[in-house]
Amino acid sequence: MTVEPLPDWVIPPAGGFTVEEFLRMRGLPKHTELIDGSLIFVSPQRKWHRQVLDLFRRELDLQAPPHLRADREMAVKLGNRQMPEPDVIVVTLDAMNRADPETYYFAEDLFLAVEVVSPDSEERDRDTKPLKYAKAGIPHYWRVERGEDDLVVVYAYELDPVSNRFVPVGIFHDRLKISVPFPIDIDLTAIGQRG
Incomplete structure (x- = not known):
């Protein structure tokens, strides 16, 4: 069994993500938000x-x-x-x-x-x-x-x-x-x- 590597955005950097980093991210779930440097995922x-x-x-x-x-x-x-x-x-x-x-x-x-x-x-x-x-x-x-x-x-x-x-x-x-x-x-x- 092979394990796929986790996307870079799974673990935030120290101090959280910036808007520029957020805008470069790919593969995020639909309607993901950035609040206080943290990714916020919403339910359906x-x-x-x-x-x-x-x-x-x-x-x-x-x-x-x-x-x-x-x-x-x-x-x-x-x-x-x-x-x-x-x-x-x-x-x-x-x-x-x-x-x-x-x-x-x-x-x-x-x-x-x-x-x-x-x-x-x-x-x-x-x-x-x-x-x-x-x-x-x-x-x-x-x-x-x-x-x-x-x-x-x-x-x-x-x-x-x-x-x-x-x-x-x-x-x-x-x-x-x-x-x-x-x-x-x-x-x-x-x-x-x-x-």
Whole structure:
């Protein structure tokens, strides 16, 4: 019996990986993130999670002003050892059309980061990522949770420029109607329906 050699990324270097090292890695599982220099692997998506991503990407893209676009599951470089992959983002049109880099965005490209919480991402989406998004200057953050009877609950936050932390601006259940980062109205009961 022969044992295949382990990929180089299995054992992190002292101090963790940098974004540059992360970008050169091959063979990583889909949706791997770099947080604090460590590789974060995610479990397979559940149907509810995917349906929420579809709804939010579609609605945000349709409702965004012409200079903004919505994208999903793209890495964002926040710093030397930080490259998370938000579930849905709203970026500038220029950033979306930029040829290089082709595989990620920069923090300054984002107007909104949305995380859809899964059982394995609760602490990252509630604690770790919001702090990092705020520190990187991303102006808006939404956390989407699965409530009772599979209903969607959205916790919306806006960056306070004085404290450089997110402050809550609302909790939404059946309908997400908010004026920032642009006027948005999403029927949260439409999860899984054809758009």
